[in-house]
Structure formats: structure tokens, C-alpha cells
Amino acid sequence: MATGTNELPSLHPVPGIRLATVSAGIKKPGRKDVVLIEAAEGTTCAAVFTRNAFCAAPVTVAREHWQASGKKARYLLVNTGNANAGTGAQGLQSARTSCEQVAELAGVDPETVLPFSTGVIGEQLPVEKITAVIPEALAGLTDEGWADAASGIMTTDTRPKGCSVRFTADGREYTLTGISKGAGMIRPNMATMLGYVATDMAVEAEVLQQALADAVAISFNRVTVDGDTSTNDACVLLATGAAGNDPVSDLGSSEGIALRDALQEVCVTLAQALVRDGEGASKFVTVQVDGGRDEQECLDVAFTIAHSPLVKTALFASDPNWGRLLAAIGRAGLQDLDVDKVGVFLNDVLIAENGCRAASYTEEQGVAAMAPEDIVIRVELNRGNSGASVWTTDFSYDYVKINAEYRT
Amino acid sequence: MATGTNELPSLHPVPGIRLATVSAGIKKPGRKDVVLIEAAEGTTCAAVFTRNAFCAAPVTVAREHWQASGKKARYLLVNTGNANAGTGAQGLQSARTSCEQVAELAGVDPETVLPFSTGVIGEQLPVEKITAVIPEALAGLTDEGWADAASGIMTTDTRPKGCSVRFTADGREYTLTGISKGAGMIRPNMATMLGYVATDMAVEAEVLQQALADAVAISFNRVTVDGDTSTNDACVLLATGAAGNDPVSDLGSSEGIALRDALQEVCVTLAQALVRDGEGASKFVTVQVDGGRDEQECLDVAFTIAHSPLVKTALFASDPNWGRLLAAIGRAGLQDLDVDKVGVFLNDVLIAENGCRAASYTEEQGVAAMAPEDIVIRVELNRGNSGASVWTTDFSYDYVKINAEYRT
Numbered sequence: 001m002a003t004g005t006n007e008l009p010s011l012h013p014v015p016g017i018r019l020a021t022v023s024a025g026i027k028k029p030g031r032k033d034v035v036l037i038e039a040a041e042g043t044t045c046a047a048v049f050t051r052n053a054f055c056a057a058p059v060t061v062a063r064e065h066w067q068a069s070g071k072k073a074r075y076l077l078v079n080t081g082n083a084n085a086g087t088g089a090q091g092l093q094s095a096r097t098s099c100e101q102v103a104e105l106a107g108v109d110p111e112t113v114l115p116f117s118t119g120v121i122g123e124q125l126p127v128e129k130i131t132a133v134i135p136e137a138l139a140g141l142t143d144e145g146w147a148d149a150a151s152g153i154m155t156t157d158t159r160p161k162g163c164s165v166r167f168t169a170d171g172r173e174y175t176l177t178g179i180s181k182g183a184g185m186i187r188p189n190m191a192t193m194l195g196y197v198a199t200d201m202a203v204e205a206e207v208l209q210q211a212l213a214d215a216v217a218i219s220f221n222r223v224t225v226d227g228d229t230s231t232n233d234a235c236v237l238l239a240t241g242a243a244g245n246d247p248v249s250d251l252g253s254s255e256g257i258a259l260r261d262a263l264q265e266v267c268v269t270l271a272q273a274l275v276r277d278g279e280g281a282s283k284f285v286t287v288q289v290d291g292g293r294d295e296q297e298c299l300d301v302a303f304t305i306a307h308s309p310l311v312k313t314a315l316f317a318s319d320p321n322w323g324r325l326l327a328a329i330g331r332a333g334l335q336d337l338d339v340d341k342v343g344v345f346l347n348d349v350l351i352a353e354n355g356c357r358a359a360s361y362t363e364e365q366g367v368a369a370m371a372p373e374d375i376v377i378r379v380e381l382n383r384g385n386s387g388a389s390v391w392t393t394d395f396s397y398d399y400v401k402i403n404a405e406y407r408t
Numbered sequence: 409m410a411t412g413t414n415e416l417p418s419l420h421p422v423p424g425i426r427l428a429t430v431s432a433g434i435k436k437p438g439r440k441d442v443v444l445i446e447a448a449e450g451t452t453c454a455a456v457f458t459r460n461a462f463c464a465a466p467v468t469v470a471r472e473h474w475q476a477s478g479k480k481a482r483y484l485l486v487n488t489g490n491a492n493a494g495t496g497a498q499g500l501q502s503a504r505t506s507c508e509q510v511a512e513l514a515g516v517d518p519e520t521v522l523p524f525s526t527g528v529i530g531e532q533l534p535v536e537k538i539t540a541v542i543p544e545a546l547a548g549l550t551d552e553g554w555a556d557a558a559s560g561i562m563t564t565d566t567r568p569k570g571c572s573v574r575f576t577a578d579g580r581e582y583t584l585t586g587i588s589k590g591a592g593m594i595r596p597n598m599a600t601m602l603g604y605v606a607t608d609m610a611v612e613a614e615v616l617q618q619a620l621a622d623a624v625a626i627s628f629n630r631v632t633v634d635g636d637t638s639t640n641d642a643c644v645l646l647a648t649g650a651a652g653n654d655p656v657s658d659l660g661s662s663e664g665i666a667l668r669d670a671l672q673e674v675c676v677t678l679a680q681a682l683v684r685d686g687e688g689a690s691k692f693v694t695v696q697v698d699g700g701r702d703e704q705e706c707l708d709v710a711f712t713i714a715h716s717p718l719v720k721t722a723l724f725a726s727d728p729n730w731g732r733l734l735a736a737i738g739r740a741g742l743q744d745l746d747v748d749k750v751g752v753f754l755n756d757v758l759i760a761e762n763g764c765r766a767a768s769y770t771e772e773q774g775v776a777a778m779a780p781e782d783i784v785i786r787v788e789l790n791r792g793n794s795g796a797s798v799w800t801t802d803f804s805y806d807y808v809k810i811n812a813e814y815r816t
Contacts, residue, residue, distance in 0.1 A: 052738040053739070053747050054763060055738075086730070088763060091764075121734075121735075122765050309803075323529030326529075330460040330463075354496055355462060356495060356499075395808060396808065399808075
């Protein structure tokens with residue numbers, strides 16, 4: 001199951017970026033499972049990686065290379081079918097070998113090649129299958145390769161995910177295009193959220209990193225399917241500079257603001273696409289918490305609701321169960337919460353206030369509010385001016401089925 | 409589904425305690441849904457209540473009465489079928505009215521009557537149905553009433569839960585008997601964990617409270633089905649003093665230690681019984697974390713594992729999915745965790761070490777270890793001398809079914 005549309009939007013080429021998607025037969029013969037992304041010389045690279053202490057070998061190597069190269073990148077090498085996680089020293093060697101092979105054939109420094117893997121945990125990466133297809137990948141690079149790459153990085157995703165915008169700053173037009181994969185915050189066997197975003201704008205490395213960190217904080221870090229965090233999560237933002245502008249050195253400049261807005265739009269769209277394709281998802285749920293003392297307490301309430309199995313099973317049943325919502329809000333750990341001031345809305349319907357069912361509320365209103373595929377749960381804390389939103393899905397039989405039966 | 413035995417053990421009467429279980433027809437005609445527990449004059453009462461900010465009306469009133477009476481209690485009045493939660497001012501009045509009725513008929517101070525409710529959230533308590541049966545309850549009090557009361561406090565529990573021990577201190581014999589209900593940490597419509605434990609030992613109020621707090625910390629607070637916390641949770645410990653000892657004034661005395669040990673045994677048994685009867689439970693899982701720097705970090709790891717939907721669905725599938733266990737450990741938020749030192753065991757089988765599958769491990773061993781109903785997941789952090797255990801269940805189709813279909 002999944003919610004929303006299956007259609008991949010048109011993805012604009014990004015000057016300075018070429019992509020190739022080839023088949024290495026890592027897990028299934030014939031499956032296009034290796035993606036190579038090339039960035040023009042001089043491209044700056046921002047990146048965020050999983051915070052899980054058990055990070056996969058490619059994450060360790062990608063982080064090392066990225067830092068050693070001074071946050072430049074010439075090639076991103078992505079494989080599906082095997083996460084190269086829980087694979088010890090041999091796994092690290094495999095990740096390094098694949099980068100060295102790209103570097104040798106492309107004539108670049110190995111440290112400018114970053115590896116990414118997604119798929120089954122705990123099996124050694126068949127690195128020779130990957131190195132064998134690198135010549136084909138290098139020969140097949142094209143600036144039109146975004147849509148194929150969006151499909152090539154999928155694991156158990158039911159559809160490719162991408163977003164592309166054109167934006168203008170100081171009279172110059174830029175492109176920002178991104179793809180992502182993942183059908184949960186974690187797919188621990190078929191692990192991982194991956195995101196690759198590129199622009200032709202020239203941006204200084206530190207500014208680019210800040211822009212990515214800001215965008216991830218309100219996009220990929222605001223979605224949850226099951227609360228689990230992958231060992232392989234990564235999101236990369238490339239700035240090729242092919243547009244010819246002077247490198248952006250200030251996020252507060254008109255160019256910086258334009259970049260930030262475009263990046264936010266692309267990252268939020270990609271992040272929401274992960275939730276819409278969430279494991280067993282039959283609902284797309286926005287949990288919006290307003291009136292908090294600060295953003296963090298709004299997020300605490302929002303994530304407590306979004307992670308509650310009882311709320312999620314009620315959502316699956318389209319049951320306007322305000323008691324479960326109040327109970328989740330009440331255990332979110334807020335200091336001195338005055339429950340009599342809390343209001344809870346389903347879409348525009350006030351369902352609970354003063355710690356009880358709202359006087360105006362009827363069960364028919366709640367049932368009608370729960371019927372659509374897209375639902376907004378809004379909590380008004382009425383104790384401050386901060387707000388925050390997260391996006392999540394319901395918990396269905398299919399979630400249990402997918403995750404219980406995956407290895408059997 | 410449920411794990412373990414259905415049989416209620418023999419529950420010894422506690423001198424000074426009488427119980428009655430009667431039918432008020434709160435939700436279903438004929439269902440025995442009201443329990444009255446009488447404690448002899450002079451009984452001291454310890455109590456712990458839900459930390460959920462949205463606490464139910466009876467919790468508010470019970471806490472008020474308990475404090476106002478100087479931590480004495482003469483009557484506990486429990487109803488099922490209606491949680492009297494999310495019911496506002498009228499709900500508070502209903503709880504007070506029921507206590508006043510008991511007090512008037514029994515000739516005691518209303519503040520020595522504590523009310524407890526469990527059942528559907530958000531519907532007003534039909535208090536007149538309860539007050540109507542109080543004369544019958546008072547007339548039916550008997551010291552043999554524990555087993556009936558264990559059944560009388562059930563909601564969607566599939567079986568009654570009780571535990572009873574006799575213990576000796578300084579040559580004197582004492583009895584400690586308890587009952588509990590709940591098939592999850594929360595049943596948000598059929599809400600609540602409730603526990604009632606009594607002894608004939610005389611114990612000073614502050615000592616009794618400390619003994620209960622200590623026991624709850626390692627029993628009821630160590631179990632989780634779904635991570636949700638009820639609006640109605642409560643656990644009460646009564647000490648009637650009918651054994652005739654001088655009131656215990658020191659938990660470190662031989663009598664205090666004997667009380668602590670007996671209470672721990674009873675509370676752990678009652679708490680584990682909740683998990684064994686957990687919603688949709690097909691496994692009883694002990695998550696034991698050793699080698700931590702302090703108890704809290706062991707608990708953080710244990711609860712992260714116990715709450716992970718991905719671990720829980722793997723348990724349902726009897727899948728020895730060590731990758732999901734490592735991923736859960738890795739996101740538990742431990743500072744400077746050296747993943748290469750972490751070992752993970754299923755029962756006695758080492759399944760993961762050095763951040764990978766253990767060299768000695770075979771899939772056959774894992775499948776064999778996962779086969780029994782009772783499973784121990786043991787994590788060795790190898791960075792300190794602290795340890796902690798929690799108990800949980802798997803996530804099954806039935807969990808989704810029970811929680812998705814409850815109101816439909």
C-alpha cells in the first residue's frame with residue numbers, strides 16, 4: 001500500500017551532473033542496482049549521515065572521504081541489494097575498493113568518490129560485481145539520467161521518488177533536482193533512507209552544509225514510519241557551480257534565501273514521498289502541534305503521537321479516537337502541562353478540549369474527518385507561540401506482514 | 409493470544425482485608441464489574457499513580473483523598489466498564505459521589521475511600537448504577553474474596569492475575585497477596601494497569617511508600633507492550649497491621665528486607681502477568697542489558713529494543729534478526745558507544761559481536777533460539793558494571809486487529 005500519486009514528476013537536468021544506472025546483479029539478475037552520479041570538477045558537497053552508532057561500512061568510508069577531500073565530491077557510487085552493514089573490516093575494504101576502482105578509471109582522487117549501499121544487512125558486499133560494471137557506468141553517464149537513478153536506488157520502495165525546481169536569484173536562473181529512496185525511517189534489512197540533491201548554483205562548502213542541515217531538520221528529520229533509524233541513512237547535496245555565479249557565501253543573501261527556499265521545497269517533497277510510500281501505509285498523516293513554549297516541546301508531542309502504536313492502529317481503522325490522542329499528549333513529558341487548555345483537531349474539526357471530548361463534537365464529524373487518505377491531526381497547546389509539524393503513516397496489517405515476513 | 413499459564417494461583421487471605429465483587433451492569437448486564445476492598449482500621453496505604461498529564465477523574469480524587477487522610481485507607485472502590493477519563497467536572501463529581509456513598513453506609517470518613525475506574529474513555533460514569541450496589545458489596549465482604557476480585561477488575565484481559573506469598577521475619581509469619589489487571593501498559597479505551605497488594609504486616613506509612621516505589625520501579629515500570637502509558641494507572645499497597653508486629657520503621661531492618669523481597673516477588677509476578685496477557689502476545693520476551701555504565705543507559709537500550717516495531721515484528725515471526733537488534737542498540741542514544749565491544753545473545757547463543765554477526769553463529773542456532781514462547785534477548789555493552797531488564801511482547805496481526813477494531 002501507499003498513499004498519493006505514483007507518478008514521478010519531470011526531473012530537470014542539473015548542469016554539471018551526469019548519472020548512469022546499470023545492472024550488476026547484486027541480488028537479482030537483471031535488476032538495475034548500481035547508480036553512479038558524476039559531479040563536475042569544483043563541485044562542493046554537503047552531507048548528513050545516520051546518527052546510529054552502528055553505521056554501515058559505506059557510511060564510515062563516505063564520511064572519511066568527504067572530510068579528507070575538503071568536502072568536494074566527483075562521484076557518488078550507490079548500490080542496492082546489499083547494505084554492506086554489519087560486515088566488519090571486510091565490509092570497509094569492499095567500500096574502499098569500489099571507490100578506488102571508480103577513481104582509477106575516471107582519473108580522480110579516491111577521496112572524491114563517496115560510496116552508498118542499501119539492501120540486506122549482514123551479508124558481505126559482492127564488490128567484484130560492482131567493480132565489473134563501473135566501466136559501463138562511466139560510459140553511460142548522461143545529464144538526463146535522474147529518473148533512471150531514482151528507480152535504480154530503490155529497494156522495497158513501491159515507486160521512485162524525485163522532485164525538481166527551477167528558481168531565480170539576482171536575475172539568474174538555477175536548477176535544483178533531487179531523488180530519494182526509503183519506505184520507512186529504516187528498513188533494517190532493506191535498510192535506509194538515501195537522498196541525493198544537486199544544484200548548478202555555486203555555493204561555498206560551509207554555507208552549503210548549513211543549508212542542507214537546515215533543510216534536513218525540517219524534512220527528513222520530521223518524517224517517521226516506525227521510529228527506527230537506519231544504519232545507512234545519508235543525504236547529499238551537490239553544488240556544481242555550472243551556473244557561473246560567484247559562490248554564495250551567505251545564507252542570508254538573496255541568493256542564499258532562494259537556495260534555502262528551493263532546497264526546503266525539494267527536501268520536504270522527497271521526505272513526504274518516503275512517508276507516502278511507507279510500509280503498509282494507508283494514510284498520510286500530518287501531526288501539527290502549535291502553541292508550545294518552544295519548538296522542541298512541540299516536536300516531543302508530535303513525535304509521541306506519531307510513534308504511538310495505539311494512535312497508528314486507530315488511524316488504520318479510521319477511528320477518531322481522541323482518547324488515544326489525549327493519552328499520547330499527556331505522556332510526552334511536557335512540564336506543567338495544563339490539560340484543560342489543550343485543544344485537539346482532526347482537520348478542521350475540534351474533537352477535544354478541556355481534557356474531554358469537545359461539547360460541539362459529534363462522532364459523525366470525526367468519522368468524516370478520518371475518511372480521507374490525507375489527515376491533519378492538530379494539537380493546540382495554548383501555552384506559547386512555537387509550532388512544529390511531522391509526517392507519519394498508520395500501522396496496518398501490511399506493516400506487520402512486511403516486517404514479519406521479510407526474511408522468511 | 410497470551411503466553412504462559414491461564415491458571416490463577418491460590419491467593420491467601422490477608423488478615424484485615426475483606427473483598428466483595430458484585431454486578432452493577434455498567435457496560436454489560438450481569439458482568440461482575442464492581443470490586444470493593446475493605447481494610448481494617450489503622451491500615452496504612454501506599455500508592456503510585458500514572459504520570460500521564462491527562463489523568464482520569466478517579467486518579468485525581470484518589471490522590472486527593474489519600475493525601476487528605478494521611479495515607480490511610482479503609483475502602484478501595486474499583487469499577488470496570490468505564491474509565492471515567494476525559495469526563496471533566498462531571499467525572500470528578502461522579503468519583504466523589506461514589507466515595508461518599510461508601511463512606512456514609514460504612515460509617516467512615518469519605519477521604520478514606522479511594523476510587524478507581526477502568527474501561528472506556530470519554531463516556532460519563534453511570535455513578536447511580538455503582539452507588540446502587542454498594543449495600544450489596546458491603547454485605548458481601550469476605551476475606552476469601554481475592555480470586556473473585558482478580559476477575560472483577562478485568563477489562564479485556566483474557567485471564568485474572570494474582571500472586572500470593574507467605575514470608576517470615578523475626579519469627580513471625582506474614583502474608584502478602586496482590587492482584588492486577590491490564591493487557592498492555594495502556595488500553596486507552598479499555599484503559600489501565602491496576603494493581604492492589606496487601607499485607608498484614610504493620611508498616612509505617614513512609615516506609616510502606618518507599619517499599620512500593622522500589623518494587624514498582626523494577627516491576628510495573630519495567631514492562632511494556634506498546635510504550636503507551638494509561639491515564640488511569642494505579643498501584644496500591646495496604647498494610648493492615650493485623651499480624652500484631654510493631655510497625656516497621658526501617659526498610660533495612662530484617663522485617664523491612666523481608667517485606668521488600670516478598671513485595672518484589674509479588675510485583676514482578678503481577679507485572680510479568682500483564683505482559684504475558686499482552687494484546688496479541690505470542691512471545692514473552694526478557695530484554696536484559698548488562699555491562700552498562702549505569703542502570704539508566706541499560707534501561708535506555710532495553711526499552712529502545714522493547715519498543716522497536718521492527719524488533720517486535722521480527723519476534724512475532726520468530727526471526728533471529730540481529731541486524732534490527734544492532735540498529736535499535738545503535739539509536740538508543742548512548743554516548744561514545746563502542747559498537748565493536750557490544751555482544752548480543754538470544755538465550756545463550758551469541759548472535760552478534762564486533763558490530764557484525766558472530767563468527768560462531770549459524771542461522772540454525774538463531775531459529776532454534778527463537779522457537780520457544782519465552783525468549784531472552786541479552787545485550788552485553790562491555791563498558792561498565794550496571795545491568796537492567798525489561799519484559800515485553802511481540803507485535804502481531806492480533807495487536808493491530810485488537811487496537812484497530814476495538815471501537816468498530
